[in-house]
Amino acid sequence: MKETVIDAHNLSKIYDEKTIPVYALNNVHLHIQRGEFTAIKGPSGSGKTTLLNMIGGLDNPSGGFVEINDTNITALKGNRLIDFRLNNIGFVFQSYNLIPVLTAKENIEFIMLLQNRPKEEREKRVAELLKQIGMEDKVDKRPVELSGGQQQRVAVARALAPKPQFILADEPTANLDSIAAENLLDVMLKLNKEENITFVFSTHDQRVINRARRVITLEDGKIVADTAPTKIEHLLYEK
Amino acid sequence: MSVLTKIARRNIWRSKKRSLIIMIAVSIGLWAGIFMIAFYNGMIEQRINSAITSELSHIQLHHAMFRKEYEIKYELPEGKKMLEMISNDPDIKASAGRIIIKGMIASASGSNGITINGVMPKEEHLLTKLPDKIIEGKYFDNHQTNEILISKKISKKLKINLNKKAIVTFQDKEGNLASIAFRVCGIYKTINGPYDDANVFVKINAIDSLAGIPNSLNEIAILLQSNSTLDNNQKKLQQNFPNIEIKNWKEIAPELGLTVSVGNQMAYILMGIILLALAFGIINTMMMSVLERTWEIGMLLALGMNKFKIFVMIVLETIFLILIGCPLGLLLALTTIVVTNHRGIDFSKYTEVYSSFGYKSVIYPSLTMGQFGIIMLLVVFTALFSAIFPAIRALKINPAESLKK
Numbered sequence: 271m272k273e274t275v276i277d278a279h280n281l282s283k284i285y286d287e288k289t290i291p292v293y294a295l296n297n298v299h300l301h302i303q304r305g306e307f308t309a310i311k312g313p314s315g316s317g318k319t320t321l322l323n324m325i326g327g328l329d330n331p332s333g334g335f336v337e338i339n340d341t342n343i344t345a346l347k348g349n350r351l352i353d354f355r356l357n358n359i360g361f362v363f364q365s366y367n368l369i370p371v372l373t374a375k376e377n378i379e380f381i382m383l384l385q386n387r388p389k390e391e392r393e394k395r396v397a398e399l400l401k402q403i404g405m406e407d408k409v410d411k412r413p414v415e416l417s418g419g420q421q422q423r424v425a426v427a428r429a430l431a432p433k434p435q436f437i438l439a440d441e442p443t444a445n446l447d448s449i450a451a452e453n454l455l456d457v458m459l460k461l462n463k464e465e466n467i468t469f470v471f472s473t474h475d476q477r478v479i480n481r482a483r484r485v486i487t488l489e490d491g492k493i494v495a496d497t498a499p500t501k502i503e504h505l506l507y508e509k
Numbered sequence: 510m511s512v513l514t515k516i517a518r519r520n521i522w523r524s525k526k527r528s529l530i531i532m533i534a535v536s537i538g539l540w541a542g543i544f545m546i547a548f549y550n551g552m553i554e555q556r557i558n559s560a561i562t563s564e565l566s567h568i569q570l571h572h573a574m575f576r577k578e579y580e581i582k583y584e585l586p587e588g589k590k591m592l593e594m595i596s597n598d599p600d601i602k603a604s605a606g607r608i609i610i611k612g613m614i615a616s617a618s619g620s621n622g623i624t625i626n627g628v629m630p631k632e633e634h635l636l637t638k639l640p641d642k643i644i645e646g647k648y649f650d651n652h653q654t655n656e657i658l659i660s661k662k663i664s665k666k667l668k669i670n671l672n673k674k675a676i677v678t679f680q681d682k683e684g685n686l687a688s689i690a691f692r693v694c695g696i697y698k699t700i701n702g703p704y705d706d707a708n709v710f711v712k713i714n715a716i717d718s719l720a721g722i723p724n725s726l727n728e729i730a731i732l733l734q735s736n737s738t739l740d741n742n743q744k745k746l747q748q749n750f751p752n753i754e755i756k757n758w759k760e761i762a763p764e765l766g767l768t769v770s771v772g773n774q775m776a777y778i779l780m781g782i783i784l785l786a787l788a789f790g791i792i793n794t795m796m797m798s799v800l801e802r803t804w805e806i807g808m809l810l811a812l813g814m815n816k817f818k819i820f821v822m823i824v825l826e827t828i829f830l831i832l833i834g835c836p837l838g839l840l841l842a843l844t845t846i847v848v849t850n851h852r853g854i855d856f857s858k859y860t861e862v863y864s865s866f867g868y869k870s871v872i873y874p875s876l877t878m879g880q881f882g883i884i885m886l887l888v889v890f891t892a893l894f895s896a897i898f899p900a901i902r903a904l905k906i907n908p909a910e911s912l913k914k
């Protein structure tokens with residue numbers, strides 16, 4: 271049964287409205303179902319980050335609105351919006367995702383701590399995820415002691431830990447070499463399958479795009495294509 | 510909450526150099542501020558003690574009009590009997606009677622308006638330790654009558670040396686002018702310059718008859734065993750002598766009480782300035798630290814850390830930053846106070862300047878628990894005050910903007 275998690279209606283974002291208006295997003299409709307593993311691609315400046323920020327409730331659209339599981343998040347303000355993000359959305363950024371003064375374990379635990387989850391649940395979940403991302407031996411390392419790829423895996427684990435409605439990742443592999451990028455994708459796909467967690471991520475990287483199940487192409491703030499990669503491409507890149 | 514404390518605590522050590530500078534500034538500021546307050550205390554205490562033991566005594570008795578007009582006729586006719594009664598009280602350490610006359614002292618070189626203190630040599634010795642103040646010559650001789658003690662200042666000004674004659678002129682009870690020649694038997698010096706300018710001492714029986722009040726007194730001064738029995742003894746005396754004006758040292762020299770409160774205020778104002786300077790340093794440091802972490806704070810907001818928690822995190826960080834400097838500052842301050850309180854700080858090199866204000870040259874700094882409490886409150890207040898601005902700045906961060914870079 272299909273269940274819509276993200277519902278974006280008529281989304282627009284206009285910068286510099288008074289001088290020379292820039293349409294970062296132009297009347298975008300988007301529906302994401304539970305369990306999707308969706309890539310958003312497009313040239314630089316096409317509006318990928320803007321779209322993810324709108325969906326994630328980090329920025330307000332100039333027009334339209336976003337519903338997450340029937341909650342209109344565009345109408346939420348201040349701490350209510352922050353609390354909504356805390357309890358429903360996971361974020362992975364391009365880099366410097368982790369809180370520098372916390373260890374890998376503490377970073378993964380962080381969101382659950384903010385949610386006041388009980389200790390046993392947190393410990394169990396952290397141990398489970400550390401294993402999933404293959405970093406059991408790095409529990410007590412601070413972010414500076416981890417490689418870029420390891421940091422990104424910890425960031426994915428942190429976003430996943432509280433089992434959010436979906437995870438938004440803005441170019442999660444952009445600062446990684448190809449092996450680390452493949453590794454991160456493996457982890458994301460595995461968790462997507464095993465825990466049925468929805469992933470929406472933006473990327474430039476064709477190899478990453480090829481591993482997505484759905485690819486949305488943006489150009490000048492508009493969706494110009496919304497497809498699944500061809501079978502052949504899948505066969506080529508899937509391991 | 511504990512994760513906020515953990516993050517705040519660890520954030521302090523992210524910029525070790527900056528934290529160390531703040532820590533050192535806080536320690537030095539506290540040290541200087543607290544010691545200064547203690548020093549003021551010592552100075553005030555010294556001033557009051559010396560004023561009581563060498564000039565004012567604890568309690569003075571006068572005719573009700575005497576202190577308004579300073580005229581000889583406002584005498585205590587039963588003075589000597591009263592004095593005898595008073596001196597038998599065990600609470601009282603010493604007491605003496607005086608005749609006090611406004612007059613002039615003259616030499617070949619000039620003249621000077623002065624207060625002539627007719628004193629009882631033995632009693633005065635016990636009460637104000639007058640002989641201890643003599644730096645040249647001797648105290649009154651039992652067999653000589655017309656002897657006078659003048660100050661070093663007057664001696665210089667009027668060029669009257671030891672054993673030379675000085676003419677003292679005043680109006681007697683009836684208003685007739687009287688002049689007597691005295692031989693300078695001794696020259697005194699106190700720590701109170703203005704006092705020295707205006708006082709000479711003669712034996713009471715050398716002037717009482719001439720002044721027209723033989724065997725009478727204008728003033729009885731009383732030194733108590735302890736200042737703590739001041740109010741009780743004042744009341745008791747007032748009951749025994751209902752028609753006599755009985756004043757304690759605070760009433761006689763209200764400017765001394767003022768010294769205490771002005772001194773206290775000064776110390777707190779200076780402490781306040783030090784803390785304010787520290788506060789601005791800390792605000793500046795924390796502002797920098799918040800701005801440098803715009804990305805990180807934006808990320809925390811994005812992840813779902815609400816504004817209240819962000820605020821608390823920065824406030825905690827600021828407070829921790831201040832608190833790590835406190836123990837060292839307090840330790841330094843208290844150690845310095847204990848040591849200097851024990852040894853005293855000797856200002857004898859600067860004693861000339863000092864004495865003109867009535868301060869003695871050795872100061873024993875001290876601090877009361879109450880003052881310590883107020884200082885601690887001020888420090889806590891400073892910490893909170895400096896914490897608020899960086900925390901408010903952190904709340905202005907917009908996650909979408911800050912995550913762009």
Ligand SMILES: Nc1ncnc2c1ncn2[C@@H]1O[C@H](COP(=O)(O)OP(=O)(O)OP(=O)(O)O)[C@@H](O)[C@H]1O
Nearest residue numbers: 285286292293294313314315316317318319320321
């Ligand atoms: N704060 C802003 N003020 C003005 N214009 C902006 C602002 N943020 C983004 N834009 C514009 O909006 C458009 C979309 O930007 P966005 O960051 O979404 O692109 P993107 O697809 O994420 O690009 P990239 O691949 O380089 O990350 C761009 O033309 C950009 O110049």
Ligand SMILES: [Mg+2]
Nearest residue numbers: 318319320440
């Ligand atoms: Mg982008």
